[in-house]
Amino acid sequence: MEIKPIRTEADYQDALAAASAFFDQPPARGTPEGDRFEVLLTLLNAYESAHHAIEPPDPIEAIKFRMEQQGLTVQDLVPMIGATNRVYEVLNRTRPLTLSMMKRLRSDLQISGDVLLSQRVPAGGRGPSARRTPVSRRRAKAVPVPR
Structure with a gap:
């Protein structure tokens, strides 16, 4: 098979078969076969990045997965997230992760920072991170309202 750009799924399958x-037994670098293999991998990688991109996992699902994987409970997350009720709020998506929570989760649970930073807004609405911070009534009365 000659090396050519991958433009279609059929081209992709052909290149994948050639690279497989x-x-x-990968060929030695610098040999004609090694160069061919390297070029095929580069083409495959470019096509996959454009057409078969894998999104990072949802941060809350990543936390739940790590909890299950390590046999952790809500109480085990208290040092990383805060009080028990706050952990439940985060896990139920009613409270967004803060930067300090993300840092502790990254360090203690070994969850990638890229994953934790990828909080998504649920379809059809504003996410918890888009909520406005409630203003106390006393403070709301002190702010003059323009007429």
């Missing part, structure tokens, strides 16, 4: 022959 090299996976069991």
